[in-house]
Amino acid sequence: xxxxxxxxxxxxxxxxxxxxxxxxxxxxxxxxxxxxxxxxxxxxxxxxxxxxxxxxxxxxxxxxxxxxxxxxxxxxxxxxxxxxxxxxxxxxxxxxxxxxxxxxxxxxxxxxxxxxxxxxxxxxxxxxxxxxxxxxxxxxxxxxxxxxxxxxxxxxxxxxxxxxxxxxxxxxxxxxxxxxxxxxxxxxxxxxxxxxxxxxxxxxxxxxxxxxxxxxxxxxxxxxxxxxxxxxxxxxxxxxxxxxxxxxxxx
Amino acid sequence: xxxxxxxxxxxxxxxxxxxxxxxxxxxxxxxxxxxxxxxxxxxxxxxxxxxxxxxxxxxxxxxxxxxxxxxxxxxxxxxxxxxxxxxxxxxxxxxxxxxxxxxxxxxxxxxxxxxxxxxxxxxxxxxxxxxxxxxxxxxxxxxxxxxxxxxxxxxxxxxxxxxxxxxxxxxxxxxxxxxxxxxxxxxxxxxxxxxxxxxxxxxxxxxxxxxxxxxxxxxxxxxxxxxxxxxxxxxxxxxxxxxxxxxxxxxxxxxxxxxxxxxxxxxxxxxxxxxxxxxxxxxxxxxxxxxxxxxxxxxxxxxxxxxxxxxxxxxxxxxxxxxxxxxxxxxxxxxxxxxxxxxxxxxxxxxxxxxxxxxxxxxxxxxxxxxxxxxxxxxxxxxxxxxxxxxxxxxxxxxxxxxxxxxxxxxxxxxxxxxxxxxxxxxxxxxxxxxxxxxxxxxxxxxxx
Numbered sequence: 131x132x133x134x135x136x137x138x139x140x141x142x143x144x145x146x147x148x149x150x151x152x153x154x155x156x157x158x159x160x161x162x163x164x165x166x167x168x169x170x171x172x173x174x175x176x177x178x179x180x181x182x183x184x185x186x187x188x189x190x191x192x193x194x195x196x197x198x199x200x201x202x203x204x205x206x207x208x209x210x211x212x213x214x215x216x217x218x219x220x221x222x223x224x225x226x227x228x229x230x231x232x233x234x235x236x237x238x239x240x241x242x243x244x245x246x247x248x249x250x251x252x253x254x255x256x257x258x259x260x261x262x263x264x265x266x267x268x269x270x271x272x273x274x275x276x277x278x279x280x281x282x283x284x285x286x287x288x289x290x291x292x293x294x295x296x297x298x299x300x301x302x303x304x305x306x307x308x309x310x311x312x313x314x315x316x317x318x319x320x321x322x323x324x325x326x327x328x329x330x331x332x333x334x335x336x337x338x339x340x341x342x343x344x345x346x347x348x349x350x351x352x353x354x355x356x357x358x359x360x361x362x363x364x365x366x367x368x369x370x371x372x373x374x375x376x377x378x379x380x381x
Numbered sequence: 382x383x384x385x386x387x388x389x390x391x392x393x394x395x396x397x398x399x400x401x402x403x404x405x406x407x408x409x410x411x412x413x414x415x416x417x418x419x420x421x422x423x424x425x426x427x428x429x430x431x432x433x434x435x436x437x438x439x440x441x442x443x444x445x446x447x448x449x450x451x452x453x454x455x456x457x458x459x460x461x462x463x464x465x466x467x468x469x470x471x472x473x474x475x476x477x478x479x480x481x482x483x484x485x486x487x488x489x490x491x492x493x494x495x496x497x498x499x500x501x502x503x504x505x506x507x508x509x510x511x512x513x514x515x516x517x518x519x520x521x522x523x524x525x526x527x528x529x530x531x532x533x534x535x536x537x538x539x540x541x542x543x544x545x546x547x548x549x550x551x552x553x554x555x556x557x558x559x560x561x562x563x564x565x566x567x568x569x570x571x572x573x574x575x576x577x578x579x580x581x582x583x584x585x586x587x588x589x590x591x592x593x594x595x596x597x598x599x600x601x602x603x604x605x606x607x608x609x610x611x612x613x614x615x616x617x618x619x620x621x622x623x624x625x626x627x628x629x630x631x632x633x634x635x636x637x638x639x640x641x642x643x644x645x646x647x648x649x650x651x652x653x654x655x656x657x658x659x660x661x662x663x664x665x666x667x668x669x670x671x672x673x674x675x676x677x678x679x680x681x682x683x684x685x686x687x688x689x690x691x692x693x694x695x696x697x698x699x700x701x702x703x704x705x706x707x708x709x710x711x712x713x714x715x716x717x718x719x720x721x722x723x724x725x726x727x728x729x730x731x732x733x734x735x736x737x738x739x740x741x742x743x744x745x746x747x748x749x750x751x752x753x754x755x756x757x758x759x760x761x762x763x764x765x766x767x768x769x770x771x772x773x774x775x776x777x778x779x780x781x782x783x784x785x786x787x788x789x790x791x792x793x794x795x796x797x798x799x800x801x802x803x804x805x806x807x808x809x810x811x812x813x814x815x816x817x818x819x820x821x822x823x824x825x826x827x828x829x830x
Contacts (some may be wrong), residue, residue, distance in 0.1 A: 304592070
């Protein structure tokens with residue numbers, strides 16, 4: 131850890147990057163044209179870049195694919211909690227803001243160094259998930275999708291920028307396998323109701339029962355694992371969650 | 382660095398506070414966008430041929446050898462801005478037209494009366510009629526596909542101005558083409574973000590289309606056109622698509638897998654006499670010849686068309702030949718064909734050309750030599766018909782072109798107009814760092830202090 135002393139962006143005691151050096155705006159416009167690289171198709175996603183220890187070379191196929199996606203992963207708190215909870219599962223965070231993505235990248239690589247053998251199953255990518263989900267995942271590839279504290283977009287004019295919307299749910303239903311689970315949580319009551327009603331009205335999703343929610347270890351992380359969730363808890367705020375399962379629609 | 386908050390779909394949302402120079406530039410861009418290429422559509426049994434230029438819709442009845450007068454007593458508004466899509470229904474009973482005036486007009490091909498006028502919230506970029514003729518789908522500039530049902534088309538029900546409901550959405554990407562699969566199971570939509578989406582067309586379309594069958598991914602630029610090859614052996618059809626990446630690709634819609642790619646741009650490049658222009662081999666339109674496996678391709682730099690053949694058993698595409706049109710600067714903007722007739726109809730032209738006496742112009746040409754008897758090869762050499770050999774002859778040309786003879790200069794203008802229209806609409810704008818900063822400073826969503 132000697133080299134860290136010279137690097138002020140790294141916290142000396144934890145060896146992790148410090149958030150203050152990765153300041154970013156709270157929001158980003160998902161409608162603007164993107165100028166970052168996008169894989170041509172899911173088969174073009176280079177797993178060796180994301181999971182170098184598990185995929186030593188880019189042409190190696192060991193059969194396993196990304197199963198969890200954290201959409202709008204922010205500073206990556208959920209990914210890091212999930213990594214040790216599901217050590218055998220590959221997962222990826224998707225974030226539109228450039229600097230935030232850089233922070234998560236650095237955080238993961240530091241964690242990998244500090245804890246050999248751990249945190250090899252998580253990674254992050256800068257992308258606009260509202261546009262390019264089908265470029266990253268095949269049909270039925272994912273078993274869990276997380277939407278934690280998304281941008282509320284209060285104005286009605288901007289509702290189409292919301293990450294949970296009737297049209298986008300079709301795409302999420304496409305990449306989720308039957309039985310896969312979509313997790314949403316927010317501290318904005320209006321948005322919580324919106325997300326719940328979108329999911330409720332979609333024929334390919336059904337709500338989890340109370341028992342199922344209590345038995346699911348990922349549900350506990352929704353309000354505790356992320357930086358945003360911790361902030362809400364600190365301020366004594368309320369949260370609203372909606373957890374739904376992908377089902378085969380009754381025809 | 383954050384991207385400037387420019388919404389990509391609507392280009393007419395100009396920032397009012399921008400500096401004068403930028404203002405002028407935006408106006409210029411806006412003008413270019415309004416130039417619409419001429420379109421052609423042919424009735425499935427060649428009962429009629431329709432051409433649209435700007436807001437003008439021209440129809441010619443081929444068997445009766447007379448121009449058609451459109452009757453609009455539906456009470457709805459008439460087209461008053463560029464028409465962006467025209468299409469016949471698969472059974473030939475319906476014809477639909479739509480465009481920048483946000484109107485979708487449904488016509489009966491029997492009486493050529495307007496059955497229904499549907500008001501869209503946004504400008505319309507693509508159209509499709511379901512195979513049973515009961516639903517019309519249209520895509521708007523925000524990437525939403527809407528559906529309207531049309532029961533009582535044959536009956537005497539009074540014309541209704543129906544309200545459309547959203548069917549599916551591409552996230553804020555202009556939809557360039559909409560097609561139903563020949564078996565009617567899927568609706569396929571292509572967008573300028575390189576995507577082709579295959580959606581199961583639901584039994585109750587008014588409840589929305591929830592199930593995505595596949596995404597066909599592989600194009601590296603905007604997808605400009607879609608078509609299905611359908612032969613008696615392949616009734617479910619094989620999808621082909623053309624793109625700004627100068628390729629035509631063939632897809633399996635069930636799995637979304639890419640079957641073959643044909644680099645038509647490279648081939649067209651070899652033929653070009655004028656090599657000064659680079660990178661203009663965008664595929665503007667493709668048209669499959671019914672009941673055989675030939676595909677006609679219109680390319681932005683090619684005077685004429687390229688013919689591709691699809692080998693269905695081996696699932697490959699290959700270039701058969703290039704049919705050049707000599708003497709005239711004819712670069713087609715749109716292609717059409719019918720089940721009977723064995724003809725390929727082509728049009729070139731554009732509306733609202735600056736620096737031209739004509740407000741809008743079009744030129745129609747026909748290639749013959751496509752027959753059912755030889756499904757994967759040409760029975761005879763395809764021949765570009767002379768004006769008098771075209772069915773309907775001078776009468777047809779007078780109706781569809783507006784005049785019989787067309788000034789040579791306008792061809793060049795048309796080709797140029799189509800190119801800029803496509804560039805403005807479909808190619809992502811690249812901003813320099815300074816320009817980006819300037820746009821950020823003048824963004825109008827900032828709070829005033």
